[in-house]
Amino acid sequence: MQDSKALKQKIDLAISKFLERRIEQAKEVSPSSELLMKNIKEFSLRKGKRIRPLFVVFGFKCFAEGQEDEIIKVSVSTELLHDYLLIHDDIMDKSNLRRGLPTFHKVYEKIYAEQNVSNPAPYAENSAILAGDILSAISSEPILESSFPDELKTKAVRKFNETNCQTGFGQELDILLELNENAKAEDVDLVHILKTAKYSVESPLYIGAILAGATDKQLKVLSDYAIPAGRAFQIQDDVLGVFGSEEKIGKPVDSDLKEGKKTLLTVHALEKANPEQKKRLLEILGNQSISMKDVLDARKIIEETGSLKHSRTLAKELANQALEIAKAADFRQEGKDFLISIADKLVNRED
């Protein structure tokens, strides 16, 4: 299998080239358009795993060979979509940091402050809404401008738009979960399916596979792989968010608890807790001023209610399910190997 680091570099180069052309076009419109596009490029090229573009490329390699440069160019679309969603999510969550640097609206707050705008924050938020809107508007262009047959491009773009729409539904659900004290495991699971499994795994695989001419039956196999793999990943991520080290997860170990994030871990714990445990856990969740003692107490309750074990067991089951599908799939070896390697990592992920 090709070195995925080398492939990631090619993907970064393709993102850079696509946005460089867009900067040139924006320059012809006005200096403010050019500035917006340049900041979009800076944001898009921040360090990231590029997992969605990789799924596009290997989704293609499951069913066709060659044309690697062309499918890499197409894969840029999933990264643009991701950047637009992050920019808008950060506005909604009032976040200050993204990928270790200021969020998009915070970047513009600085720009407007330097231009002596007296109340820069709302103007900066508006520019960030517009930056996301513009990214969404051009996000399917890498598919449309590629050299694949028009019929396949039409089909791929329709899947792409559907995912964009469903991720919006997922985000709306996620916002409402925050308000819902009686959130159930199924609710959390639906958010995982929409915002992680479909969005980050199934849809990118489909884009690549559709352009490689995959049949509907073959696409179905990709779904059978993508949904459990995505769910396993998200459950594990949420476990790490509470039980991981700051070093490993790249954010403070108390941030998920402070945010009161509804995860399978917390929802299951609240369901299984005795009245005393439930009261204590609710004191901690969403509380901005928790101590390390509170974190340890929350971990203890999550363990004692069997929720940690439940999450770990379910994640492993789902990861194994994805692995079995990948192993049994009648796909080209290069694509299949990638799917297996990802599922393998999920099965053996330390959490």
Next chain:
Amino acid sequence: MQDSKALKQKIDLAISKFLERRIEQAKEVSPSSELLMKNIKEFSLRKGKRIRPLFVVFGFKCFAEGQEDEIIKVSVSTELLHDYLLIHDDIMDKSNLRRGLPTFHKVYEKIYAEQNVSNPAPYAENSAILAGDILSAISSEPILESSFPDELKTKAVRKFNETNCQTGFGQELDILLELNENAKAEDVDLVHILKTAKYSVESPLYIGAILAGATDKQLKVLSDYAIPAGRAFQIQDDVLGVFGSEEKIGKPVDSDLKEGKKTLLTVHALEKANPEQKKRLLEILGNQSISMKDVLDARKIIEETGSLKHSRTLAKELANQALEIAKAADFRQEGKDFLISIADKLVNRED
């Protein structure tokens, strides 16, 4: 020529049918998705001129006959795009009313308040950002799912996305104009070209014409018509915004002045004003508590500086330019008649 009122009804029915299908799909996802889609439908079907869908239909009729039902279905795309932009614009402008009813975020503020959410406004704004995002995501679907050849659909969607992107640039420019005390007529004109001429006239005509198989040379003629027609319309609209009656313009006669909206009228007046007039006009523009006396003073200065005459003359020139292009165009009669009738209305528009 077909009665455009009957056509408008068919367009409304097509919008309704498209969104009805989307509600059914959203229902399968979750009750909150269904609710969001239902509110999107309510917003989209509010009273409007449907001028963009009409341009799609007649852009098509300039070059092809028949297939009216199909091009009407396609025309829904421009209305979805418009609704998404209005929803996001209303968030940015903190507006409360749209088409005589609460703006989208105000609708959701009421919904969340009724659900006893303690601080509904930010949640409502987030739902409105998401509603706009979802509308943008599905806005090209009416083109993609139509029965026109894939090659033409690809071309039409690319124009559509480009317009979506350029309108974003126009909105960013418009926001910055508000902050710029030295805004020039060219700056205002660029906003008119991006946000009115290209967005409301050129792009819809192109979508229809492309699907009818128009050549690039024919598309160029549509641009030659659309840009002056769109500019004329916007200049006249801004004149009406200050000199019209509340009854005619559907908003208070002082609202553009209170907003401090940068128009050709005000920018030209500030350029030509003597120091005293300039001081007085700047006192009035953007001032939330102006009286009818202030409105009359502003009108007087705009007249005395020759700015009213300048705007009217330029609008008439541009409208005549569009009319001449339409008259000389070698298009099918039905399409041509529509373009002429619109330009005629602009030439003879009372302002």
